[in-house]
């Protein structure tokens with residue numbers, strides 16, 4: 001039978017999605033299931049890896065049946081996943097050793113503060129291009145070793161496996177305890193703080209520093225190559241790609257040339273700029289990460305500016321303040337006024353990520369007067385996303401010789417026209433959104449399809465990208481400048497609010 005589709009599995013922070021794509025990169029079928037978010041203590045965020053595995057087992061057959069597609073018609077599977085989330089499991093039984101610790105979890109804050117002082121940021125930056133943060137995986141492994149009796153010894157004895165979500169799911173799909181393959185890809189490995197960003201292998205000094213025994217680590221592979229054949233769920237179908245979800249979105253947006261960038265606007269937002277095959281070390285608060293690596297071709301790098309809270313601020317406005325009942329209503333409310341009335345919101349709910357990396361920041365609302373209405377607050381909520389993006393773009397322009405010419409966008413917030421216009425105004429560059437909005441899934445499918453020979457090359461993929469909407473800058477330079485200055489003053493007020501992190 002002719003293999004007509006590529007399947008992608010997007011294992012995200014809130015849900016797992018399975019999508020089938022055809023040769024034109026068109027979405028043929030989709031199935032999605034959420035999983036539970038566990039918040040056992042303030043700042044802690046956990047997922048049940050077994051529940052996530054069960055959601056995968058549900059969405060795959062559903063996506064097939066929605067389009068009446070048989071497994072034989074699937075050419076390959078690509079996996080994209082929430083990054084940095086840490087799962088440990090028993091090699092022999094396949095049982096996770098506790099819940100997965102999610103990328104948003106801040107329990108390692110006291111450890112991270114210590115690491116930033118001693119051995120200090122440079123020790124890490126030289127090796128993995130990441131400064132210590134609660135965001136990454138390695139501090140979580142060390143935290144687990146320090147808090148779970150006997151775990152370190154079991155890991156040293158080779159009984160424990162570590163992985164991010166793609167690693168766990170590939171192991172499960174390829175057989176679990178009965179010969180499952182323990183693999184990861186370079187993009188995911190580049191977020192652990194354990195991979196050397198130049199050699200693309202686990203870094204001995206980092207492993208030693210964090211006390212992580214090598215046998216617990218997956219083998220690092222390129223993003224697009226043979227990961228093995230599924231033994232269950234879709235038996236007989238090859239898994240041929242794995243990428244972190246934000247790198248997958250960059251790939252799905254076909255940002256294949258140096259200087260091309262995308263930003264995905266969801267709960268948080270992630271701006272990635274393709275910097276080519278040369279490693280660019282940020283001097284302005286960005287992460288250097290692997291964008292993708294296709295089979296044995298050289299790795300392509302990216303500069304990334306992760307922003308922790310964007311859509312989450314809209315959710316807070318809706319769920320905690322109750323000022324709107326659905327997220328899209330924020331646009332209507334914001335349009336009820338001309339401007340922000342002098343009000344700015346810095347949503348540093350759990351500190352600030354790029355380019356500040358300050359865990360001691362907390363959210364502030366400034367400029368309040370009796371004139372301010374909920375409409376002004378709604379504007380300030382949306383504008384916070386625009387200005388946070390601007391800060392990241394300024395850092396990128398300072399780090400990389402090619403200034404940003406256009407920003408490709410995707411994600412749930414891009415349905416907000418007022419926000420997208422504000423973004424173009426804040427950045428002073430055009431903002432464009434493609435027809436294919438499921439860019440994470442598409443990127444995983446593209447990588448899988450390239451490795452499986454379903455698509456021949458990047459040029460063919462480029463031709464699948466079609467513009468659906470564009471927003472051009474309209475704001476006067478004077479206004480942009482003065483508003484941005486106000487935003488920066490607001491950020492100053494958010495910094496340093498927490499005297500010292502809670503020593504959990």
Ligand SMILES: Nc1ncnc2c1ncn2[C@@H]1O[C@H](COP(=O)(O)OP(=O)(O)O)[C@@H](O)[C@H]1O
Nearest residue numbers: 266267311312314315327328411412413415416
């Ligand atoms: N019209 C809108 N205006 C502003 N924010 C929106 C709008 N629609 C959705 N959002 C926000 O976008 C986020 C959902 O986007 P999505 O891409 O599904 O996120 P994720 O993949 O992180 O779950 C939510 O945080 C929601 O508050």
Ligand SMILES: O=P(O)(O)OC[C@H](O)CO
Nearest residue numbers: 012013082083103245246
């Ligand atoms: O799953 P998402 O879309 O929330 O993305 C999470 C990121 O990969 C975290 O780094």
